[in-house]
Amino acid sequence: MFSDDTVISLEGISKRYYLRSQRPEDFKTTVLHLPSFLTRDGNRKAFWALDGVSFTVKRGESIGVVGPNGSGKSTLLKIMADLARPTQGKISVNGRISALLELGAGFHPQITGRENAILNAVLLGLTRREAAEVLPDIIAFSELGDFIDEPMRTYSSGMYVRLGFSVAVHVHADILLVDEVLAVGDGEFQEKCFDHIERLRAQGVTIVLVSHDLGSVVRFCERAILLHHGKVQVEGKSQPVVHEYLSRIAAVLGHAVSS
Amino acid sequence: MLGFVWSVIKPLLLGLVLYVILSHVAKIQTDIPYQLVLLPALFPWSWFQTSALMATPAIANNGNLIKKVHFPRYVLPFATVANNMVHFLLTIPIIMIIVLVAGFRPNYTWLIGIPLLTLVELALLLGTVLIVSAIDVYFRDLEHLLDVFLNLGFYMTPIIYPISALGRYRNVALINPMASLIEAWRNLFARNELPTPVDLWPCVAFAIAAVLVGSFVFGRLEKGFADVL
Numbered sequence: 001m002f003s004d005d006t007v008i009s010l011e012g013i014s015k016r017y018y019l020r021s022q023r024p025e026d027f028k029t030t031v032l033h034l035p036s037f038l039t040r041d042g043n044r045k046a047f048w049a050l051d052g053v054s055f056t057v058k059r060g061e062s063i064g065v066v067g068p069n070g071s072g073k074s075t076l077l078k079i080m081a082d083l084a085r086p087t088q089g090k091i092s093v094n095g096r097i098s099a100l101l102e103l104g105a106g107f108h109p110q111i112t113g114r115e116n117a118i119l120n121a122v123l124l125g126l127t128r129r130e131a132a133e134v135l136p137d138i139i140a141f142s143e144l145g146d147f148i149d150e151p152m153r154t155y156s157s158g159m160y161v162r163l164g165f166s167v168a169v170h171v172h173a174d175i176l177l178v179d180e181v182l183a184v185g186d187g188e189f190q191e192k193c194f195d196h197i198e199r200l201r202a203q204g205v206t207i208v209l210v211s212h213d214l215g216s217v218v219r220f221c222e223r224a225i226l227l228h229h230g231k232v233q234v235e236g237k238s239q240p241v242v243h244e245y246l247s248r249i250a251a252v253l254g255h256a257v258s259s
Numbered sequence: 260m261l262g263f264v265w266s267v268i269k270p271l272l273l274g275l276v277l278y279v280i281l282s283h284v285a286k287i288q289t290d291i292p293y294q295l296v297l298l299p300a301l302f303p304w305s306w307f308q309t310s311a312l313m314a315t316p317a318i319a320n321n322g323n324l325i326k327k328v329h330f331p332r333y334v335l336p337f338a339t340v341a342n343n344m345v346h347f348l349l350t351i352p353i354i355m356i357i358v359l360v361a362g363f364r365p366n367y368t369w370l371i372g373i374p375l376l377t378l379v380e381l382a383l384l385l386g387t388v389l390i391v392s393a394i395d396v397y398f399r400d401l402e403h404l405l406d407v408f409l410n411l412g413f414y415m416t417p418i419i420y421p422i423s424a425l426g427r428y429r430n431v432a433l434i435n436p437m438a439s440l441i442e443a444w445r446n447l448f449a450r451n452e453l454p455t456p457v458d459l460w461p462c463v464a465f466a467i468a469a470v471l472v473g474s475f476v477f478g479r480l481e482k483g484f485a486d487v488l
Contacts (some may be wrong), residue, residue, distance in 0.1 A: 017486070026400035082329050084485045099329065104327040125331040 006094065007175055007206050008057040013089035014230075015050040015075050049075040050086070051230040052137055057094075058173075062197070062207035064221035064238055066214060066245050072230040073210045077101060077177050080208065095174030095206070098124050100164055104218060107160065109153035113144055116152055117167050121159055134170045141196070142166040143189070161185050174217045175206045194220055214242045267353060268344030274298050281361060282420055283452035290359060291449055292361045299354055299448030300418045300441045301377070307410045307437060314339040314388035315405055318469045319396045322488035331373060332481050336388040354448050365451065372447040372454070379459065379466055380440055386469025393480040408447055416441050436465035 024030040050072045057063050065073050078084040079091060081099035106123065107116045117138050121131035139148050142162040147155070155163070161181050168176065177199070185193065197207055197220060207210055217224055217238055226240035226245050234244045274297060282293040289296050318325065321335055347453035351373065358365055395401045416437045417425070425432050432438045440462040443454035 025398070027398050027404065028400055030398070078326075078485065083326060083483050097329065101327045106324040108324075120328065123324075123328045125330075138336070 005059045006056050007059050007209075008055070008094070009090075009092045010080075010168075011054050013050055013053045013076075013079060013086045013091060014048060015072075015084065016077060016087040017049055019047050020042045021063060046106075047232050050079070052089070053227075053232055053251060055225060055232065057065045057206055057208065058240060059206055060201060060204045061182045061223060062201055062209065062221045064215055064217035064241075065208065065210045065227060066224060067210070067227035071160075071227040071241070073227055074101070074179055075225065075230075077179050077208065077210055079179055080175075093175070094172075096125055096172075097175045097177060098171050098173030099177040099179075100168040101177070101179045107121040107152050107164070110151055112150060113142075113148040113152055113155065113163050114139070117148075117163060119166075120167045121171050122166070124167070124173070126171050127157045134172075138163075138166045138170045141170070141192075155254075162189060165193055170202060171195075173205065175208070176200065177208045179212075180208045209215055218242050263349055266349050270302050270350055271353060272407050274301050277301070277419060281307055281344070285418070286437050289310055290313060294357055295363070296421055296445065297419060299445045300416075302347060302350045302354060303380060303444045304418050304437070304441055306414065308413070309346075310340045310384050311344040311387055311391065311409060312486045314384075315395045315402050316387070316399075318392045318484060319399060319488065325488055331391060332406070332484060333477060335399060337385060337391040340381070340384045340388055344377070348377070358458040363449070363451075365448075368447060368451045368453050372443075376440065376444055376447065376454070376478065379462055382470055383436060383440070383462065383466040386466060386471070386473035389473030389477040390469070393477045396480065411431065413435065417445075419457055421445065433461050436462045443458075 010130065024033060031066070039170070053072070053076065064134040065076060067073055073082065077099065078101065079100065080093065081097055082093070083099070083101070095242055106120060108119070111119070117135060118128070118131045121134065121138070122128060125135070142148070142159075142165075144159060146160060148163075152160070152163075160187060164181065165178075168178070178197075194216065196208075201207060207221075209217065209221060221238045223236065224241035226241050228251050234241050264327040274294075278297055279292055281287050282299070287293060317335040317339050318332060324335075325332065355365060373425055391401060391405060412435070415432065415435055417432065418441055422429055422432060422438065422442045438461075439454075439459055443462075446454065446458075
């Protein structure tokens with residue numbers, strides 16, 4: 001089922017969350033509200049963040065995921081990163097994943113940037129020694145200078161992203177998942193990140209990029225997927241997909257204007 | 260270095276207070292000097308109690324990490340146990356000094372007994388923290404419940420008294436897996452006695468069961484961590 005160059009394959013992936021589930025969060029509430037606890041299922045409402053998503057990503061490909069807020073982009077990345085399990089469907093991933101999801105990326109605010117970089121690199125699968133080896137590269141790439149030895153609670157959001165991105169791209173992963181974080185960095189750093197992503201791609205690293213920066217998607221991704229209401233609406237070369245997305249936005253806006 | 264000081268000072272202060280009150284105020288009578296009844300039991304117990312308490316919220320308090328970084332989730336509670344194990348091992352020299360001052364002589368049994376009992380307690384702890392840290396994600400008040408039970412456990416386990424003081428209720432006390440383990444620690448440090456299989460089986464059986472049940476429970480519950488946190 002796995003052709004040699006397929007690194008990610010999703011078949012009918014769906015993810016359900018519950019709204020108004022009112023799940024009790026402790027024993028006390030569970031016991032005190034036992035009757036309503038037993039009947040609570042009648043009250044809750046299913047919400048399908050992803051609904052039958054299927055596609056494959058090949059080695060060395062870079063693929064963009066676009067769509068409005070709440071369309072399921074982040075849920076999709078979480079499932080690819082094995083941070084959340086799909087309710088239905090099958091996913092196979094062939095290779096080691098490094099994911100940079102949202103701001104913060106699991107940093108601990110009390111310890112220094114340097115310590116966080118090592119901790120994060122180890123959590124992402126490096127050994128301590130490997131982490132120590134790439135640490136100078138991580139620090140150099142982040143351009144944090146002396147701030148690297150300050151506790152991370154003192155960092156700005158831009159500095160967070162710089163360190164998070166630097167760690168994520170230096171852990172020798174086969175697949176890099178990036179979720180809308182680069183927007184926080186300044187233009188110069190963004191350019192540097194994209195240059196680095198290009199280099200990784202040349203080495204055969206697969207990239208999945210979630211972004212609202214459609215220009216970047218067209219520029220760096222050969223393929224793109226448009227998600228809406230948890231479903232894949234359009235899939236194909238990034239230029240036409242982004243074009244389609246824009247014309248849908250235009251249609252919605254035009255409708256709003258005319259009514 | 261500061262960490263070492265704290266890891267030694269905390270159980271030592273508690274031990275000192277208990278020793279003064281129980282030995283000199285309440286005047287408990289024991290066949291060996293009371294400090295040899297108390298400290299060799301108190302320090303291994305502190306390892307258990309502190310680890311269990313600290314490891315329970317280890318997953319629930321790290322939602323940020325759980326939701327954004329993929330790594331084996333069990334390392335969070337395990338790290339707490341390992342950290343406290345090092346603290347405990349650092350208190351063994353203190354026990355040795357107290358034993359020597361009391362005029363007793365440690366012998367080769369320590370070299371066998373310490374690794375053996377450490378391993379049993381470690382297994383018991385790892386299994387336990389797998390269960391409680393996973394359940395705590397779904398029921399946050401487990402932390403408070405456990406705190407109460409551990410405080411009860413302190414008195415129900417033969418720590419401030421030898422198990423022989425229980426007389427015919429001895430077998431009831433042994434239902435508690437920590438009872439046979441703590442008694443084994445005391446007999447090792449205070450009497451150079453290695454535990455026999457008969458002495459230790461309740462605890463070993465519990466430890467094995469805890470590891471098996473813990474792996475199963477954790478494996479089932481961890482699938483939902485990212486959704487609940």
